[in-house]
Amino acid sequence: MNNNLSVTIGGVEWKNPITTASGTVNSGKEYSPYVDFTQLGALTSKGVSSEPWLGNPTPRIAESYGGMLNAIGLQNAGVAAFIENDIPYFKKLDTAIIVNICGRDAEDFANVARKLTEAGGVDMLEINVSCPNVKEGGVAFAQDPKATEAIVSAVRKATPLPLITKLSPNVTSIAEIAKAAEFAGSDALSLINTLLAIRINIHTRKPILANTLGGLSGPAIRPVALRCVWQAYKAVKIPLIGMGGILTGEDAVEFMLAGATAVAVGTAHFLNPRATMEVLEGMVNYMEKYGVKDINELIGAAH
Amino acid sequence: MREMFYADILENKLLLGEVYDMRLYAPKEVQKAKAGQFLSLYTGNAALLLPRPLSICAADTVSGVFRVIYRAVGEGTREIATLKPGDRVRLLGPLGSFYRVFPEHKRFALVGGGMGAPPMLALAKKIRKEALDAHISVFLGFRSKFQTILEDDFKKYANEVIVATDDGTQGIKGNAVQALAADPNFDIIYGCGPKIMLKFLAKFAEEREIPCYVSVEEHMACSVGACLACVVKVKDGENWAYRRVCNTGPVFNAKELVWDE
Incomplete structure (x- = not known):
């Protein structure tokens, strides 16, 4: 097989265009008995904040047709614990490491970025301005181009690492936010974070999630994610990482045709711990079937 | 792998x-x-x-x-x-984690409420296999006699099986913890069932200084410890922290859990 699968994002070469969606595999350790994430172009960690975050009360998830709602609330042990416990693990892995960072304000984000840069072992940072499940530092940033720009700029000044900004679909104009992140120095964009949603228990007549609202993910949101990638592709020049309900190689190809340089697999892990491997196989099969010599040919090819 | x-x-x-x-x-x-x-x-x-x-x-x-x-x-x-x-x-x-059986224990209480009864059967079998002279008392709680399950299965391993029903249609009227309280002379208590039952069971065991292990339930997504959906509050020094039910649990030492809800 001589077909080229590698892509380059923010100067970092990925051996193939597949990574994990932040928050779905933690730091990869728990899934490592089931799947070898070093086969992927990159491994994306769960969100890391400057101080430990407790996360939300339970229930934190609710299933929905073709998807699920989550309101985990970015539970994490903080950047110091992350550097102690997870970075040494990442250093042993032969794949690009992306650490997702979150914060309550621009300085908070920058602080996490600085500490991770000093620690080493991280290839790229993904700025999470779009989590719908936390009171501060949540989706509000990604709904405001000025706030997005301020955070990305602050992180840009704090680190030389390539930056990916993860955007929310819960906006009026994704193009406007995408441009703000690009202007502020983001090297790439991740689209999309989850869609703000609710489910109600008809027996108790109360919302199922303790947090009331949560983020919808899974195949149910895929066409919305594709639309966001499509619109962002028209708006910016920086590479896009597409995500939202990818289960198969065909789904991944669709995202690339819409304009994504790479894709992330998230909720699919819960349905199949080896989902990323099946996506990779499916992409290779597609390339062979259609005589695609270089995966980069697919990027934005539907436009 | x-x-x-x-x-x-x-x-x-x-x-x-x-x-x-x-x-x-x-x-x-x-x-x-x-x-x-x-x-x-x-x-x-x-x-x-x-x-x-x-x-x-x-x-x-x-x-x-x-x-x-x-x-x-x-x-x-x-x-x-x-x-x-x-x-x-x-x-x-x-x-997930499992029930440990300690060699120093002789008198075992297994408490199962509703759908908490089935995992207790696996434990009863294990105890009987590991400690032939064990005295195993099983306390099962159901809504009514029409919901009673596994009573005969437990008799294969247990010295006694005591059923309690909420409506009194079978055995003791009340819940499994109330049934247990009638004779609290045990070296260890194991429990599985609704959260409210486990809360009372943990309190009961703590007051009498009897070791107690319980199995808890939460909505799960990945079930391998990655997604942090199924967490439970566990004591952490003066404070508490969320721990994953799927891979730290489902079995916890009852005195480590925070029973605030």
């Missing part, structure tokens, strides 16, 4: 009400199972993404058969209830 595995359904019959008794043939995986652990079963309905965690009622290493008892209450379990002998299902497991 751990893998998902496939198992053949041997039996999936209605026990009573919405409660089903399922047997799965998985000769390799039953050897690994420990009392208190669970299996995560994928439903086969593509619209339902999440596997269903099902507690192991029995793992017969000779016949290679898992026994799982579940209540078909939601979309996923109702889907599982439609499985027929000969169907193949995809699973993960056995997963």
Whole structure:
């Protein structure tokens, strides 16, 4: 097989265009008995904040047709614990490491970025301005181009690492936010974070999630994610990482045709711990079937 | 390397009400199972993404058969209830922590409320196997005599099986913890059942300084410890922290848990 699968994002070469969606595999350790994430172009960690975050009360998830709602609330042990416990693990892995960072304000984000840069072992940072499940530092940033720009700029000044900004679909104009992140120095964009949603228990007549609202993910949101990638592709020049309900190689190809340089697999892990491997196989099969010599040919090819 | 595995359904019959008794043939995986652990079963309905965690009622290493008892209450379990002998299902497991049996203990209390009864059967078998002279008392709580399950199965391993029903239609009127309280002379207590039952059980054990281990339940997504959906509050010094039920639990030392709800 001589077909080229590698892509380059923010100067970092990925051996193939597949990574994990932040928050779905933690730091990869728990899934490592089931799947070898070093086969992927990159491994994306769960969100890391400057101080430990407790996360939300339970229930934190609710299933929905073709998807699920989550309101985990970015539970994490903080950047110091992350550097102690997870970075040494990442250093042993032969794949690009992306650490997702979150914060309550621009300085908070920058602080996490600085500490991770000093620690080493991280290839790229993904700025999470779009989590719908936390009171501060949540989706509000990604709904405001000025706030997005301020955070990305602050992180840009704090680190030389390539930056990916993860955007929310819960906006009026994704193009406007995408441009703000690009202007502020983001090297790439991740689209999309989850869609703000609710489910109600008809027996108790109360919302199922303790947090009331949560983020919808899974195949149910895929066409919305594709639309966001499509619109962002028209708006910016920086590479896009597409995500939202990818289960198969065909789904991944669709995202690339819409304009994504790479894709992330998230909720699919819960349905199949080896989902990323099946996506990779499916992409290779597609390339062979259609005589695609270089995966980069697919990027934005539907436009 | 751990893998998902496939198992053949041997039996999936209605026990009573919405409660089903399922047997799965998985000769390799039953050897690994420990009392208190669970299996995560994928439903086969593509619209339902999440596997269903099902507690192991029995793992017969000779016949290679898992026994799982579940209540078909939601979309996923109702889907599982439609499985027929000969169907193949995809699973993960056995997963999670398990009940430890300590050699210094002689008098054992096993308390199961409703669908908390099935995992206690696996534990009763384990205790009987490891400590022939053990005195095992089983306390089962159900809404009424029409919901009582596994009473005869427990008699194979237990010295006594005491049933309590909320409406008094069978055994003691009350719950399983009230039944236990009538004779609190135990070296250790194990429990599984609704959160409110476990809360009272933990309080009861703490007051009498009896070691107590319980199995708790939470909505799960990944079931391997990655997604942080199924957390429970655990004491952490002066404070508390969320711990994962799927891989730190489901079995916890009752005095480590925070029972505020």
